Amino acid sequence: MINFIELIVLDLLITNVFIIFVSNSLVTPILQLVDFSYFFLLIRRRFVSDKLTQRELNNMFENPAMDIAYRYSYIFKTVLQSFFFITLLPIGGLISFFGICLSYLIEKVLID
Numbered sequence: 001m002i003n004f005i006e007l008i009v010l011d012l013l014i015t016n017v018f019i020i021f022v023s024n025s026l027v028t029p030i031l032q033l034v035d036f037s038y039f040f041l042l043i044r045r046r047f048v049s050d051k052l053t054q055r056e057l058n059n060m061f062e063n064p065a066m067d068i069a070y071r072y073s074y075i076f077k078t079v080l081q082s083f084f085f086i087t088l089l090p091i092g093g094l095i096s097f098f099g100i101c102l103s104y105l106i107e108k109v110l111i112d
Contacts, residue, residue: 012056021092024081025099028074029106038064071107075100 045060045078082096 010082014089017089017092020081021085021089021099025095025102029099029103032103033106034108035064046112066107066111071103074103 041060041064048057048060069080078096082093085092
């Protein structure tokens with residue numbers, strides 16, 4: 001029989017796992033979208049001077065490189081996290097699926 005203390009610990013564990021799922025599925029893709037160096041580059045593009053060489057202009061108007069290894073590691077980490085915690089929090093698989101879909105949509109926006 002489970003006593004009251006074990007029930008509280010289990011509830012706190014489930015709450016912490018839920019927070020892990022939500023932070024992994026929402027915060028990580030949104031931080032991919034909010035890149036402050038890219039916003040600084042957009043501001044620099046707006047105020048281009050005439051004294052720059054063609055190479056400097058090409059570098060300025062080139063979009064940042066996409067890190068494929070980081071994207072794949074995020075997907076792999078999310079899938080493994082879902083497999084590990086699925087017995088404790090079954091809705092975690094659905095949260096992870098939405099996180100991967102959000103990551104896909106953000107990658108699509110960043111590529112265009």
